[in-house]
Amino acid sequence: MLRLDCLRAVYSDLGNCLVVTIMGATAAELHSLGHRPNFFYLQHAMGLASSTGLGLALCLSDEQIIVFDGDGSLLMNLGSLSTMARYRPKNLVHVVFDNESLLSVGGFPTATSTGTDLEGIARAAGIPSALTVRTVEDFSSAVKNALDRKQLTTIVAKVEPTGPAGYVTDLSLVENRFQFRRYIQSLKRS
Amino acid sequence: MPVSLASSKAIFDALKQCDVRLLSALPETWLVHLIRMADDDPETILVRLAKEEEGVGISAGAHFAGVKSAMLMQNHGFLAAINGIVSFAHLYKIPLLMLISYRGSFGERDPWQTQGGNVTEALLRAMSIPYSILDRIENVEKRIRQAQTLADSSMQPVALLLTRDLMWEE
Numbered sequence: 001m002l003r004l005d006c007l008r009a010v011y012s013d014l015g016n017c018l019v020v021t022i023m024g025a026t027a028a029e030l031h032s033l034g035h036r037p038n039f040f041y042l043q044h045a046m047g048l049a050s051s052t053g054l055g056l057a058l059c060l061s062d063e064q065i066i067v068f069d070g071d072g073s074l075l076m077n078l079g080s081l082s083t084m085a086r087y088r089p090k091n092l093v094h095v096v097f098d099n100e101s102l103l104s105v106g107g108f109p110t111a112t113s114t115g116t117d118l119e120g121i122a123r124a125a126g127i128p129s130a131l132t133v134r135t136v137e138d139f140s141s142a143v144k145n146a147l148d149r150k151q152l153t154t155i156v157a158k159v160e161p162t163g164p165a166g167y168v169t170d171l172s173l174v175e176n177r178f179q180f181r182r183y184i185q186s187l188k189r190s
Numbered sequence: 191m192p193v194s195l196a197s198s199k200a201i202f203d204a205l206k207q208c209d210v211r212l213l214s215a216l217p218e219t220w221l222v223h224l225i226r227m228a229d230d231d232p233e234t235i236l237v238r239l240a241k242e243e244e245g246v247g248i249s250a251g252a253h254f255a256g257v258k259s260a261m262l263m264q265n266h267g268f269l270a271a272i273n274g275i276v277s278f279a280h281l282y283k284i285p286l287l288m289l290i291s292y293r294g295s296f297g298e299r300d301p302w303q304t305q306g307g308n309v310t311e312a313l314l315r316a317m318s319i320p321y322s323i324l325d326r327i328e329n330v331e332k333r334i335r336q337a338q339t340l341a342d343s344s345m346q347p348v349a350l351l352l353t354r355d356l357m358w359e360e
Contacts, residue, residue: 055251079240
């Protein structure tokens with residue numbers, strides 16, 4: 001399963017969500033499908049994409065938040081699972097693309113390659129719904145179900161350790177941040 | 191426990207006057223009253239963290255949502271949050287009001303706090319984070335308002351160091 005195919009399969013569902021991604025291949029691939037003002041790419045601060053999603057979810061209970069996390073990033077901030085579970089916002093879907101690799105720095109294997117089970121950790125942390133998917137079809141239905149069910153969900157998507165040739169996009173980090181905030185403020189006015 | 195209730199109340203009231211609606215916190219002795227006040231206040235969203243760096247992401251999310259926030263932490267928690275501060279708050283120009291209890295300074299009896307006290311101000315300076323030392327209750331309201339104003343106008347982290355003289359009564 002390719003992460004790009006997963007993103008493509010749910011791209012049309014992201015229009016009404018606030019989307020936060022991690023850095024590297026995930027950001028570049030989502031951007032390559034077509035940037036939207038409701039997408040925020042956290043191009044550093046590994047581990048904090050889920051925390052950002054939690055902050056958004058707690059402050060904007062009427063908006064649906066979706067975070068595209070990765071195994072390397074989540075392993076740097078496993079405590080985030082316990083914090084998300086503690087407050088369990090209904091409007092937060094947490095996707096973890098698990099390629100068992102720190103791909104963007106040269107493909108070093110992460111602990112998920114030697115058996116660490118992020119779905120199990122999420123469940124044991126208290127995330128009310130946690131599942132692992134291995135096909136694009138299952139991924140797509142898992143995301144759609146999670147968005148419909150209104151329950152904090154962690155979806156671990158096992159993907160190939162491949163990505164685009166480069167990670168830098170033509171969207172500056174700060175431009176993205178201002179655009180994203182302005183988009184959210186426009187929702188409040190409408 | 192001689193943590194100052196009066197100073198804690200002054201700090202909490204000042205944060206409320208600044209329209210701070212979300213507080214992230216990791217418990218530490220000097221912050222117990224503040225955290226309880228946040229927990230008891232229905233208008234305040236209190237997020238209890240596993241590690242302080244999470245608070246940077248949560249505050250950034252709150253900022254995107256148009257909600258003012260602050261981080262409550264010990265100086266060792268500030269040390270634990272440094273990468274998030276640099277590679278999120280600085281990189282993306284996120285206003286970040288940080289209230290940091292200044293352990294390990296003059297009068298500190300706990301040996302385990304003393305190294306953190308040595309490096310706190312040096313690190314704030316190295317990171318170009320504007321900071322002010324809060325050691326008198328009568329300065330609390332104005333200084334917190336000024337810190338919040340600067341964080342917003344400069345779109346960067348600003349720190350207030352809460353000292354023993356402010357937080358501890360004995």
